[in-house]
Amino acid sequence: MRIKEIKPYVLTSKLDEPFYFSQWQYDTRKICLVKITLEDGTYGWGEGYGPADVIKAGIEYFTPFIIGRSALEHETIWQEMYLRSLDFGRSGIFQAAVSAIDVALWDLKGKILNQPVSVLLGGVKNPEIHPYATGLYFERVDDLEKKLVDEALEYKKEGFKAIKMKVGLGIELDTQYVKAVRNAIGDDIKLMIDANHAYSYKEALELALKVEKYSISWFEEPVSPEDYDGYKKLRLRTSIPIAGGECEYLKHGFKRLFDNDSVDIAQPDICATGGLTEAKRIASLAQIYSKDVVPHTWGTWIAISAAVHFVANLDKNPGRMYSDKPVMELDRTENPLRDEVVRHSIVIKNGVLTVPKTPGLGVDINEEALLKYSCDNVKHFIK
Numbered sequence: 162m163r164i165k166e167i168k169p170y171v172l173t174s175k176l177d178e179p180f181y182f183s184q185w186q187y188d189t190r191k192i193c194l195v196k197i198t199l200e201d202g203t204y205g206w207g208e209g210y211g212p213a214d215v216i217k218a219g220i221e222y223f224t225p226f227i228i229g230r231s232a233l234e235h236e237t238i239w240q241e242m243y244l245r246s247l248d249f250g251r252s253g254i255f256q257a258a259v260s261a262i263d264v265a266l267w268d269l270k271g272k273i274l275n276q277p278v279s280v281l282l283g284g285v286k287n288p289e290i291h292p293y294a295t296g297l298y299f300e301r302v303d304d305l306e307k308k309l310v311d312e313a314l315e316y317k318k319e320g321f322k323a324i325k326m327k328v329g330l331g332i333e334l335d336t337q338y339v340k341a342v343r344n345a346i347g348d349d350i351k352l353m354i355d356a357n358h359a360y361s362y363k364e365a366l367e368l369a370l371k372v373e374k375y376s377i378s379w380f381e382e383p384v385s386p387e388d389y390d391g392y393k394k395l396r397l398r399t400s401i402p403i404a405g406g407e408c409e410y411l412k413h414g415f416k417r418l419f420d421n422d423s424v425d426i427a428q429p430d431i432c433a434t435g436g437l438t439e440a441k442r443i444a445s446l447a448q449i450y451s452k453d454v455v456p457h458t459w460g461t462w463i464a465i466s467a468a469v470h471f472v473a474n475l476d477k478n479p480g481r482m483y484s485d486k487p488v489m490e491l492d493r494t495e496n497p498l499r500d501e502v503v504r505h506s507i508v509i510k511n512g513v514l515t516v517p518k519t520p521g522l523g524v525d526i527n528e529e530a531l532l533k534y535s536c537d538n539v540k541h542f543i544k
């Protein structure tokens with residue numbers, strides 16, 4: 162059970178079709194994965210969300226304090242990493258390194274005990290989940306509205322029951338595109354909007370009031386993550402539920418969000434906010450404040466699988482005999498790292514995701530693809 166090696170990998174891939182959102186454009190994908198290997202050769206995989214090279218440095222910083230520890234003592238290791246980073250990085254990228262290691266330890270724990278992570282988290286309370294399609298990013302095309310509508314119809318055809326689209330191009334354009342997408346997909350598909358904190362409170366309110374009539378299930382990151390009061394004021398002025406939290410770290414960050422009554426839906430990213438260990442604590446905290454939890458998920462099938470097991474274990478809040486299936490994010494944008502590097506055991510059929518019963522996270526790595534995209538081998542387009 163002793164940890165012998167911790168090896169971070171930074172992978173990158175150039176995209177065929179660059180896309181953008183309210184803040185900047187993506188023309189490459191870059192991620193940091195970590196493999197933790199035990200003395201007997203058993204290994205687990207984790208992933209960090211955020212600037213990959215910095216996460217790799219964080220993992221390397223923690224490594225000497227973890228080598229030789231028992232992989233089953235993930236909370237003890239988590240505490241060690243927390244205390245080792247508390248003075249310098251109790252929020253931000255250091256916690257993504259903590260998260261990557263923590264997720265790998267959960268994967269390992271599952272393999273050691275021959276149980277899926279969802280069972281080890283306490284049990285599968287939600288065996289089926291409704292993944293929602295994250296897409297509808299912007300591209301530099303002649304007819305962006307047509308591109309968005311066509312993409313939304315494709316998700317509907319694939320069976321998705323919910324779709325999240327980007328906003329943040331300005332109130333008029335956003336309203337036009339939201340209207341076009343809602344009219345195209347009809348009323349039986351949930352539609353969410355995500356501004357990636359593009360707006361001031363007043364702008365976000367104007368947009369919210371204009372699109373309320375299109376039955377928006379939530380408005381994500383309407384204002385700056387620093388603007389806790391703006392979040393709260395917006396919540397009180399619109400009927401659209403307000404979501405946020407992908408920029409918050411640890412339970413302490415979420416307490417700040419909840420104390421300010423800033424959101425209806427908390428969106429911790431398991432691979433940034435402190436791993437599965439801390440995400441479970443955040444879910445308990447959210448329950449105390451009567452907030453919903455829908456994790457932010459980006460990256461490869463390692464991150465997605467971690468979210469699946471986490472959502473499978475989430476309490477129904479409140480409980481009742483008949484409740485909707487919980488939702489979780491499924492990024493549908495182009496990502497060769499997600500699709501080629503990581504094998505997974507998740508099945509999605511007719512818009513319903515079945516929680517896998519394979520040990521650990523239920524993932525493995527295609528070593529050939531790992532080497533192909535490793536930054537050690539791909540130098541020519543790395544910025």
Ligand SMILES: [Mg+2]
Binds near residue numbers: 355
């Ligand atoms: Mg978002």
